[in-house]
Amino acid sequence: MATQHSRAAARLMISPAVLLLLAWMIVPLAMTLYFSTLRYNLLMPGANPFVGWENYHYFLTDPAFTTALVNTLLLVGGVLVITVVGGILLGLLLDQPFWGQGIVRILVIAPFFVMPTVSALVWKNMFMNPVNGLFAYLFKAVGLQPFDFLAQAPLASIILIVSWQWLPFATLILLTALQSLDSEQLEAAEMDGAGFFSKFFFIMLPHLARAITVVILIQTIFLLSIFAEILVTTNGGPGLASTNLTYLVYAQSLLQFDVGLGSAGGIVAVILANIVAIFLMRMIGKNLDA
Amino acid sequence: MGNITLSKVTKSFGDVQVIPPLDLDIREGEFVVFVGPSGCGKSTLLRLIAGLEDVTSGEIRIDDRNATELPPAKRGLAMVFQSYALYPHMSVRKNIAFPLRMAGLDKAEQDRKVEAAAKVLNLTDYLDRRPGQLSGGQRQRVAIGRAIVREPAAFLFDEPLSNLDAALRVGMRLEISELHERLKTTMIYVTHDQVEAMTMADKIVVLRAGNIEQVGSPLELYHKPRNLFVAGFIGSPKMNLISGAEAAKHDAKHIGIRPEHLKASKESGVWKGRVGVSEHLGSDTFIHVHDTGLAVGEEDMVTVRCDGEMDARHGDTIWLTPDMERLHRFDDKGLRIT
Incomplete structure (x- = not known):
């Protein structure tokens, strides 16, 4: 692409979209930045004096912050591992020709269409409920004490629920990537004496690298802001066991009505998300060019 | 080594029989070309010999050993694909070494064989590049290199030149013929281009709808076509x-x-x-x-x-x-x- 002229024209033509996007982003960001420097609590109406870094100081020294940060990373990491590994395995399975392939593929995508609140409630009430849930029933059927998932392993349970929602997305992208693998390459590997595992690790997995990168990048963006699933299942509890940063910001600003502190938390979350993004780009972004 | 014998080999996909019972004898060191119009079953026949497709009935013997049920890797044959089928994420060196690595050879031995093959094929300067950075002819040579290092009983070529431009095709045709002279290994070559068949083959097998129409040397086919089809197909x-x-x-x-x-x-x-x-x-x-x-x-x-x-x-x-x-x-x- 092309002449100086066409490059200038291209810049001119994308500028309205870029400007709109910038305004859309910058106005809320600027307001949040502004609020984060005020003592602004809805329970104490009146003057909202400028307090500088005070809100940040409170947010960052709050013991809940470290817990929430660790929980956020565990949640993102756990879901990524489960969805990528599961997605590859499911993709391999669905890539095999079998009867009813079309219907099965549609069924596999289905969880992605269920909205997060609904799926979390279904998991909470129909599967994980220690009295009425399906899991409790199965435990009892083999004579075991039902396990109260959301009380005893809240974060793991939420990771499970979120993984269930995102597995279809990963499967779909990885399946299409697998289908785009040149079958002659696999045949060549077969002639070269590669068994199934060699073919998988030397041919398929490198071919999937780019798709895996895409899955990780897109999912990370969404997983950093998981909220609904926590709200309807554990409310961040017990204690802080399943509170992530998003939920902590919500708790600060809307449960304690402290807009200033919540805004400071929001800014911290934005910065952390950017750090994660930079790391991701550094680590795997190079897979995207070439 | 490199005798391949097909006896009463058939292949059906569902109800459609693409190869009716077929007998063919390929002797050691021969350059055999399967030629025929598209859809005549020549590639299928090659894939049957390679083991990438299972025969429906009949027997394939390689070096007097029944190879009908053997998996592709055990047949001792190497194949060069139409798309070259190079592994895009591996360097040329690793591509060529791949079959050796799968065979569990030690690193020094791998390197030695890769260097030797690269020298034969003029690839020494490109060993550390990726296939994506090579021209069509160079990729073709890498694919051949990957076949050579295995020291196979026979080479199988599946329309290897059809992705090259006309000038390069003539050059590669010569290189493959030279290679055959040097290695004296059995080669089976599939093409729809009768010029390639005539110029390269010791023995041409003309196929139509899975049937062998005639087997013979290029000049035999030219001077004494057995039937109308061969007469119309050979010659330009x-x-x-x-x-x-x-x-x-x-x-x-x-x-x-x-x-x-x-x-x-x-x-x-x-x-x-x-x-x-x-x-x-x-x-x-x-x-x-x-x-x-x-x-x-x-x-x-x-x-x-x-x-x-x-x-x-x-x-x-x-x-x-x-x-x-x-x-x-x-x-x-x-x-x-x-």
Whole structure:
């Protein structure tokens, strides 16, 4: 692409979209930045004096912050591992020709269409409920004490629920990537004496690298802001066991009505998300060019 | 080593039999070309030999060992694919070393063999590049390198030159022929291009709809085509096939005469016609002659090869004289009359 002229024209033509996007982003960001420097609590109406870094100081020294940060990373990491590994395995399975392939593929995508609140409630009430849930029933059927998932392993349970929602997305992208693998390459590997595992690790997995990168990048963006699933299942509890940063910001600003502190938390979350993004780009972004 | 024997091999996909019972004997060191129009089953036949497809019935023997049920890797054959099938994320070195690595050779031995193969194929300077950074001809050589290092009993080529441009194709054709001279290994080569078949083969197998139409050396096929199909398929431009009254004069249902065995003249000859398109190649000129009244195929057209200097304009009258010695006669079943 092309002449100086066409490059200038291209810049001119994308500028309205870029400007709109910038305004859309910058106005809320600027307001949040502004609020984060005020003592602004809805329970104490009146003057909202400028307090500088005070809100940040409170947010960052709050013991809940470290817990929430660790929980956020565990949640993102756990879901990524489960969805990528599961997605590859499911993709391999669905890539095999079998009867009813079309219907099965549609069924596999289905969880992605269920909205997060609904799926979390279904998991909470129909599967994980220690009295009425399906899991409790199965435990009892083999004579075991039902396990109260959301009380005893809240974060793991939420990771499970979120993984269930995102597995279809990963499967779909990885399946299409697998289908785009040149079958002659696999045949060549077969002639070269590669068994199934060699073919998988030397041919398929490198071919999937780019798709895996895409899955990780897109999912990370969404997983950093998981909220609904926590709200309807554990409310961040017990204690802080399943509170992530998003939920902590919500708790600060809307449960304690402290807009200033919540805004400071929001800014911290934005910065952390950017750090994660930079790391991701550094680590795997190079897979995207070439 | 490198004897391959197929006996009564058949292949069906569902109800469709693509290869009817077929027998074929390939001797050690031969350069065998499978040639035929697209969809004639030549690639399928190659894949059956490679083991990438299972035979429906029959037996494949490689070096007097029953290989019918053996997996591809155990047959000791190496294949060069049409798309080259290089592993895009590996360097040339790793691509070539891949079969050795799978065979569990130690690193030093791998390196030695890769270097040797690279030297043979002029790839030494490219060993650390990725396939994506190479030209078509170089990729082709990497694919061949990957086959050579395995020291196979036979090489299988599946239309390896069809993705190259015309000039490169001629070059690679020579390189593969040279390679065969040097290695003396059995090679089986699939192509739809009869020029490749004629120039490279020791033995050509002409296939149509899974049937072997004729097996023979290039010149055998050229001089003594067994039937109408082979007569029309081998040779460029195609042989002129004539039927009807003119053929009956020679006690045959069909007669065939190659363009190069016709003599064109402006004054006199046996058959009279009108000049259509002339193709000037410099050394030769191919003239398409119409309205000969010979009922040639459907379009009533005879092709004749003449001297490059021949000056014939569209619409001119022209006389043709066949070389009677070189006339091919076929009976009503399309078989050659000797």
